[in-house]
Amino acid sequence: MKKDGYAESTIKTTGRRLRMMVRHGVNLNDPEAVKEYIAAKESSNGYKEVLCDVYDRYAKYNGLTWRRPRYERDDQPPYVPTQEEANLLIANAGKKYAWLNTKLVASEGYSNTKTGEVHLRYFAFH
Secondary structure, three states: OHHHOOOHHHHHHHHHHHHHHHHOOOOOOOHHHHHHHHHHOOOOHHHHHHHHHHHHHHHHHOOOOOOOOOOOOOOOOOOOOOHHHHHHHHHOOOHHHHHHHHHHHHHHOOOOHHHHHHHHHHHHHO
16 A cells, blocks of 8 residues: 555554454455445444445455445534634633634634733734
8 A cells, every 4th residue: 555655544544444344243355244334333424434445445455346335424514613612712822822813803803802912912022
C-alpha cells in the first residue's frame, strides 16, 4: 500500500479494521461473508462505508472480486453553539486566541463588553 501512495495512518487503520473483522469470525477471502458482517454490524452508514473501503483495498491486493454494497453517509446539521456557550468560549479563550474575539464580535455581532476589553487590551499594546 505504501508503494501506491497511501499514508501511514491509512495503512495502520486498514490493518486494524481487517484484524477486527477476522476477530469477529469473518473469512476475508469470502466476499459474501464480509458483506453479511458489514450489513449486520450495528453502526452508522459512514462507518459501514469505511469498512467497505478497507475491504476494497484487501480485495484489490488479493485479486478478489466483489460487488460493493452501497452505503451513504447520513448528513448531520452543523453544531451551532448557543449565545451562552459562545460567550463562555470567548471568555475562556485567553490571549493566544484573542483573534477569535475579533472574528466573533465582527461577524456575529456578539456584544460581550468583557470580550471587547480583552481584545482592546491585547491588540492595543502588543
